[in-house]
Amino acid sequence: NRPFTVAIDGPAAAGKGTISKQVADHFGFAHLDTGLLYRAVGARTLDGEDALTAAEALVPADLDREGLRTPQVAEAASRVAAMPAVRKALVAFQKGFARRPGGAVLDGRDIGTVICPDADAKLFVTASAEVRAARRHLELTGKGLAVTYDEVLADQLARDARDTGRADAPLTQAPDAMLIDTSDMTIEQAVARAIAEIESRM
Ligand code: C5P
Numbered sequence: 583n584r585p586f587t588v589a590i591d592g593p594a595a596a597g598k599g600t601i602s603k604q605v606a607d608h609f610g611f612a613h614l615d616t617g618l619l620y621r622a623v624g625a626r627t628l629d630g631e632d633a634l635t636a637a638e639a640l641v642p643a644d645l646d647r648e649g650l651r652t653p654q655v656a657e658a659a660s661r662v663a664a665m666p667a668v669r670k671a672l673v674a675f676q677k678g679f680a681r682r683p684g685g686a687v688l689d690g691r692d693i694g695t696v697i698c699p700d701a702d703a704k705l706f707v708t709a710s711a712e713v714r715a716a717r718r719h720l721e722l723t724g725k726g727l728a729v730t731y732d733e734v735l736a737d738q739l740a741r742d743a744r745d746t747g748r749a750d751a752p753l754t755q756a757p758d759a760m761l762i763d764t765s766d767m768t769i770e771q772a773v774a775r776a777i778a779e780i781e782s783r784m
Pocket residue numbers: 594616617618620621656659660661663664689690691692693741745
């Protein structure tokens with residue numbers, strides 16, 4: 583009787599994070615935002631550390647570090663995420679998390695394809711590039727960052743291209759993942775769809 587695992591993948595600002603958090607709360611599962619692992623490693627490279635050394639030395643407390651949600655760190659994260667050795671160093675932690683006795687939700691880019699190919703429920707959450715950039719722009723300006731919509735869109739397209747185009751664990755929908763396009767959905771609607779899909783797998 584193994585624990586229940588939910589895999590949620592998709593590009594940046596599609597609503598993955600919010601959906602994952604609410605799904606985890608709903609079912610009482612633990613939640614891991616795996617993007618934070620790459621962001622924590624990326625942040626350390628911005629401090630001058632070697633990416634692989636940083637990945638191998640990563641501890642859970644690093645995920646609570648301030649400043650991981652900035653565009654600069656996102657960019658650094660997607661660079662280190664293209665390094666196979668860095669990805670490999672982060673696999674065991676993620677697989678261990680997925681097997682938590684009370685159930686787990688992991689969100690990222692390669693959860694349903696590489697980290698948890700046997701997940702009990704898989705979702706691929708996406709939205710149009712314009713909708714995602716508008717959401718991220720609102721979020722960043724809300725935090726007081728001086729960025730334009732065009733800058734956010736350009737950064738996002740570059741990051742999407744790198745995440746989708748890399749050789750190792752590229753961003754792609756697993757064949758058995760349910761697609762949720764949140765472009766024309768409220769967050770409540772998207773969460774309800776996700777919960778219904780997961781319940782149908784229980
Ligand atoms: O999800 P988030 O935007 O925080 O992820 C930051 C970067 O980390 C992504 O652009 C991607 O390059 C990388 N990532 C990854 N695999 C994951 C999660 C994130 O390659 N499972």
